[in-house]
Amino acid sequence: MSVFAIQLLNALQYGLLLFLVASGLTLIFGIMGIINLAHGSFYMIGAYMAFALSTLTGSLAVAMVLGVALSVVLGLFLEWALFSHLYRRDHLEQVLLTYGLILIFEELRSLAVGNDVHGVPVPSAFGGSIALGDTMTYPVYRLVMSVVCLAIAAGMYLLIQRTRLGMMIRAGASNREMVGVLGVNVNLVFRLVFALGVALAAFAGMLAAPVSSVYPGMGQQVLIICFVVVVIGGIGSVWGALAASLLIGLADTFGKVFFPDYAGIAVYLLMAAILLWRPEGLFRRA
Amino acid sequence: MPRRHLAPLAALLLVALFPLSGATFYVELTTKIMIMAIFALSLDLLVGWTGLVSFGHAAYFGVGAYTLALLSPKAAAAGMWSSLALAIAVAAVCALVVGIFVLRTRGIYFIMVTLAFAQMFYFVFHDTDVGGGSDGRYVNVKPDASILGFTPFDFDRPVHVYYVVLAMLVLVFLFLQRVLRSPFGRALSGIRANEQRMRALGFPVMAYKLAAFTLAGGLAGLAGWLLAAQSGFVNPEILSWHQSGNVLLMVILGGAGTPYGPIAGAFALTLLHELFSTLTTHWQLWLGISIVLIVLFMPGGLGHLVRRVRASLFGGGRDV
Amino acid sequence: MSDPILEAAGLTRRFGGLAACDGVAIALRRGELHALLGPNGAGKSTLINLLSGDLKPTSGSIRMKGEEIAQLPPERRSLRGIGRSYQKTNIFGGFTVFENARLAAQSRDPRSWAIGSDAGRDPVSRERAQRALGLAGLDAGTERKAGALSHGEQRQLEIAMVLATEPEVLLLDEPLAGMGAEESARMVALLKRLAGTHAILLVEHDMDAVFALADRITVMVNGQVLESGPPAQIRASERVQRAYLGHGDG
Numbered sequence: 001m002s003v004f005a006i007q008l009l010n011a012l013q014y015g016l017l018l019f020l021v022a023s024g025l026t027l028i029f030g031i032m033g034i035i036n037l038a039h040g041s042f043y044m045i046g047a048y049m050a051f052a053l054s055t056l057t058g059s060l061a062v063a064m065v066l067g068v069a070l071s072v073v074l075g076l077f078l079e080w081a082l083f084s085h086l087y088r089r090d091h092l093e094q095v096l097l098t099y100g101l102i103l104i105f106e107e108l109r110s111l112a113v114g115n116d117v118h119g120v121p122v123p124s125a126f127g128g129s130i131a132l133g134d135t136m137t138y139p140v141y142r143l144v145m146s147v148v149c150l151a152i153a154a155g156m157y158l159l160i161q162r163t164r165l166g167m168m169i170r171a172g173a174s175n176r177e178m179v180g181v182l183g184v185n186v187n188l189v190f191r192l193v194f195a196l197g198v199a200l201a202a203f204a205g206m207l208a209a210p211v212s213s214v215y216p217g218m219g220q221q222v223l224i225i226c227f228v229v230v231v232i233g234g235i236g237s238v239w240g241a242l243a244a245s246l247l248i249g250l251a252d253t254f255g256k257v258f259f260p261d262y263a264g265i266a267v268y269l270l271m272a273a274i275l276l277w278r279p280e281g282l283f284r285r286a
Numbered sequence: 287m288p289r290r291h292l293a294p295l296a297a298l299l300l301v302a303l304f305p306l307s308g309a310t311f312y313v314e315l316t317t318k319i320m321i322m323a324i325f326a327l328s329l330d331l332l333v334g335w336t337g338l339v340s341f342g343h344a345a346y347f348g349v350g351a352y353t354l355a356l357l358s359p360k361a362a363a364a365g366m367w368s369s370l371a372l373a374i375a376v377a378a379v380c381a382l383v384v385g386i387f388v389l390r391t392r393g394i395y396f397i398m399v400t401l402a403f404a405q406m407f408y409f410v411f412h413d414t415d416v417g418g419g420s421d422g423r424y425v426n427v428k429p430d431a432s433i434l435g436f437t438p439f440d441f442d443r444p445v446h447v448y449y450v451v452l453a454m455l456v457l458v459f460l461f462l463q464r465v466l467r468s469p470f471g472r473a474l475s476g477i478r479a480n481e482q483r484m485r486a487l488g489f490p491v492m493a494y495k496l497a498a499f500t501l502a503g504g505l506a507g508l509a510g511w512l513l514a515a516q517s518g519f520v521n522p523e524i525l526s527w528h529q530s531g532n533v534l535l536m537v538i539l540g541g542a543g544t545p546y547g548p549i550a551g552a553f554a555l556t557l558l559h560e561l562f563s564t565l566t567t568h569w570q571l572w573l574g575i576s577i578v579l580i581v582l583f584m585p586g587g588l589g590h591l592v593r594r595v596r597a598s599l600f601g602g603g604r605d606v
Numbered sequence: 607m608s609d610p611i612l613e614a615a616g617l618t619r620r621f622g623g624l625a626a627c628d629g630v631a632i633a634l635r636r637g638e639l640h641a642l643l644g645p646n647g648a649g650k651s652t653l654i655n656l657l658s659g660d661l662k663p664t665s666g667s668i669r670m671k672g673e674e675i676a677q678l679p680p681e682r683r684s685l686r687g688i689g690r691s692y693q694k695t696n697i698f699g700g701f702t703v704f705e706n707a708r709l710a711a712q713s714r715d716p717r718s719w720a721i722g723s724d725a726g727r728d729p730v731s732r733e734r735a736q737r738a739l740g741l742a743g744l745d746a747g748t749e750r751k752a753g754a755l756s757h758g759e760q761r762q763l764e765i766a767m768v769l770a771t772e773p774e775v776l777l778l779d780e781p782l783a784g785m786g787a788e789e790s791a792r793m794v795a796l797l798k799r800l801a802g803t804h805a806i807l808l809v810e811h812d813m814d815a816v817f818a819l820a821d822r823i824t825v826m827v828n829g830q831v832l833e834s835g836p837p838a839q840i841r842a843s844e845r846v847q848r849a850y851l852g853h854g855d856g
Binding site for chain 1: 333339341387388390391393394395397398399401402403405406409410412413414415527531534535538539542568570571573574575576577578580581582
């Protein structure tokens with residue numbers, strides 16, 4: 001029973017982490033109509049920032065605060081310098097440019113930190129484990145991760161449902177032209193949403209760094225899974241992304257338990273089934 | 287002969303005579319480029335001619351390569367013609383099945399879903415023992431090309447492989463040119479231009495797209511077979527998303543939807559890679575920066591640039 | 607009166623809470639030009655889209671020669687003999703004029719799947735395309751790019767493409783919109799000729815043209831049919847006067 005509970009917690013933790021990355025991705029798709037292959041790179045950059053900054057400052061918490069601030073700046077800069085020129089281009093050019101960005105980010109990472117795998121220590125305050133039942137334990141840090149992710153999800157709910165920016169996001173995700181009609185500064189909304197997405201992905205990377213360690217190519221793995229999340233959840237739907245992330249967390253975790261050889265394939269089969277059933281995704285308004 | 291055929295024929299002649307130079311390294315490199323050119327041509331049928339931006343075309347390339355590797359016994363040669371036919375067929379069937387799923391989507395969705403399905407193929411070969419896991423598998427003995435006791439060429443000799451691949455490239459090119467002029471090809475062009483209108487005219491658009499997707503998959507399988515036959519080795523990296531991105535890059539930079547674009551893209555990208563990687567270990571950085579600059583300042587890719595230059599030289603471009 | 611070729615009943619399409627088409631009944635007969643009138647937003651284009659299959663109805667039935675087709679996709683309806691033109695010109699701008707028509711004609715050809723032959727030399731589709739272009743008055747300059755044609759010529763090409771599929775029912779969404787007087791007169795003459803052998807549903811704002819051409823007129827307001835009958839009946843209808851003609855919406 002408690003083995004099952006542990007797997008469930010793992011599934012939840014993985015799903016929530018995916019949600020942080022995928023929610024930004026789906027918003028950028030939905031509102032700006034941009035396919036951003038480099039979104040996984042932000043996750044990678046976050047993880048490496050956690051590694052570099054925590055080594056530098058000696059504290060993961062400080063590293064995270066600094067890292068989020070830096071990633072917001074990065075997001076604002078990239079939107080201004082590159083992505084704002086892509087809104088009216090076709091998907092092919094978006095794919096091309098963001099693919100180029102992946103190459104740039106990966107090489108810069110290689111230049112700055114090298115190609116080794118690095119570990120990031122778990123903060124000592126959360127270093128222990130708690131008992132689950134009589135014989136099982138569960139690492140505290142993983143629980144903290146899930147709690148933090150849930151808090152962010154709740155924060156996003158408030159942001160989207162209760163604020164003016166959130167109203168524009170809702171309008172934009174269901175109908176891109178509407179943002180313009182509302183007479184708001186579209187460019188500003190786009191820039192903020194993009195920076196938000198970058199910060200969320202980077203934060204997810206920082207949060208995951210102590211658990212997954214930090215390695216080259218980690219961004220692309222997450223990116224492709226996040227595509228699956230967006231496809232299942234429906235483009236532009238944050239709640240679809242949440243549901244899909246949790247589904248994928250479950251499929252992946254229990255896939256590993258029951259069919260270890262085919263675990264990598266489980267989430268894609270899930271996607272295939274959803275495509276047959278609802279090609280527009282679970283939460284996409286037809 | 288129309289003047290527009292002159293430059294390509296001259297290039298073909300150059301490539302055909304090139305092995306006489308005896309530079310084995312470059313003969314093998316050019317062989318690899320020509321294999322990538324076949325792969326890129328197959329993708330351009332989707333991207334350039336049907337308007338389907340597939341980011342997962344390496345799956346079928348890889349399936350073709352693995353088909354040869356799996357058909358090759360440990361200490362004996364697989365038959366070339368039978369294994370080649372099978373590689374094309376298996377890749378085409380995989381594309382057909384995946385196509386039924388991915389073609390239910392369009393636009394951004396399609397890009398993501400093709401990528402995800404290709405990743406599924408990657409994990410099948412990477413995580414399971416089907417093809418030797420992440421280590422891959424050797425083709426210990428190169429395929430045997432004999433027909434009725436006569437062996438026209440030997441896959442252990444790089445120059446032979448070179449000409450086989452060159453012949454395949456020319457055949458695939460001519461085949462695709464013919465397809466594009468055919469009623470089927472014209473329907474694909476119509477779908478690319480305006481899908482809604484094509485449906486209103488009575489074209490079963492989904493079936494046409496599926497046929498194109500299957501055909502492109504089969505041709506990618508052919509290229510994959512050639513890769514395995516040439517290199518004697520397959521591993522999951524052949525169907526990685528990098529490979530899909532790389533070939534898409536060749537198509538786009540060379541000029542999607544132009545006859546020679548994908549071939550030019552394959553040559554340009556691979557040669558640039560060779561050139562830069564001798565100069566710097568971080569050549570991908572420069573490639574990435576170049577790509578970003580090209581998209582920002584040169585919409586339409588290199589092919590577009592070439593056309594513009596040609597138009598200004600000869601007065602008026604040729605319509606494709 | 608002959609049996610209708612295309613007949614819709616209770617045809618409804620909702621977008622969210624709004625019913626763009628609400629319980630519409632309409633019947634189209636061979637040899638009859640049926641005009642559809644109504645102010646902007648009355649649901650005329652929605653009705654055409656529902657009949658052509660570009661939109662699926664929320665409820666209601668559409669019968670083509672007695673067979674239910676409401677759930678069929680547009681390509682299957684086209685193959686059953688329903689041709690349509692679009693309000694916004696919808697041609698292949700990058701193709702030549704001739705290739706636009708030839709491609710349309712190709713859709714009826716079983717060899718449309720051939721990959722070995724040269725489409726441009728296919729005698730069957732060429733001949734059909736030529737005939738359709740001739741009917742639409744676009745004989746000359748067919749090797750020009752369709753995108754370079756004048757607006758009126760593009761509307762003619764739009765009609766030629768529909769005719770190249772040799773339909774029995776024509777759904778024409780404002781074919782005269784934006785045309786000059788001379789082009790307009792030519793199109794009216796063409797419609798008159800086609801009306802003899804086809805069932806035509808015509809959405810048009812040009813009242814003179816409508817009353818000159820139509821055998822039957824249906825007036826729509828707010829997604830519903832307000833009045834349907836011969837032109838004289840429509841002209842005399844007080845409801846139509848009040849709801850529509852009174853506004854002077856020409």
